Amino acid sequence: MIEQSSRQATIAAPPRPQTVHTLLTPCLDLSCAATVAGSVRCWFVDPQPGNSYTGAMTPFQSQAVAAKFASYPPEAREALLALREIAWETARSMPEVGGIEETLKWGEPAYGTKSKVGSTVRMDWKTRAPGSYALYFNCQTDLVETFRTLFPNDFVFEGNRALVFRLGETIPADSVAFCMAAAFSYHLNKKKQRSSAPRRSGR
Structure with a gap:
């Protein structure tokens, strides 16, 4: 849960995994016997030397998203998989938002709350900027403006x-x-702010 007052904010950080695993690449065959309930649970080890991933891998929910991650260059894929896992860990620490779902939106991996109480987060690497990757938020919200105030030295x-x-x-x-937590609870927090705002008494 997020509390904001005078642009101050706190959140209980999700548990940080300690185990280092070899980077896994998803098996894209959804008819595979290892596939359970529509989630990709079959993996093979990425043969690229030096690749590593911190934490257990959350299975993909669709072949399209798995294929998108498989299409990224190894270094970009590793970084985006790390962002993806932060999204899942964050959502699991927030039962009030009702979980998230993973889809492609505008061709990019997207993470939105099933209950629609949040604002969707997207992530991507693009060939026109091969040395970087990004986490995208709805530009119609004040999310990035808030992050700029709270974390001026953490991000570009x-x-x-x-x-x-x-x-x-x-x-x-x-x-x-x-x-990510601010995005996943965006509309929920706005509703709480409106309900807690002092009401003006009529004459």
Whole structure:
């Protein structure tokens, strides 16, 4: 749960996994016997040397999303998989939002709340900027403006819609988790703010 007052905000950070695993690439065959309830649970080890992923992999929910991640260059894929796992861990720490679902939106991996109480988060790497990747938020919200105030030194900002990361640099996981939590509870928090605002008495 997020509490904001005078642009101050706190969030209980999701548990940080400690185990380092070899980076896994999803098996894209959804007819595979290892596939359960429509989630991709079959994996093979990425043969690229030096690839690693911190934490257990959350299974993909669709072949389209799995294929999108498989299409990224190895370094970009590793970084985006780390962002993806932060999204899942953050959502699991927020039962009040009712869980998230993973889809492609505008061709990019997207994470939105099933209950529609949040604002969708997207992530992507693009060939026109091969040295970086980004986490995208709805530009019609004040989310990125808030992040710019709270975390001026943690991110590179792209207008009012994105946090930009450089490949090879450490992801500020706790700050990213806060930003994702703010998005996943965006409409819920706005509703709470409206209901708690003092009412003007009529004459």
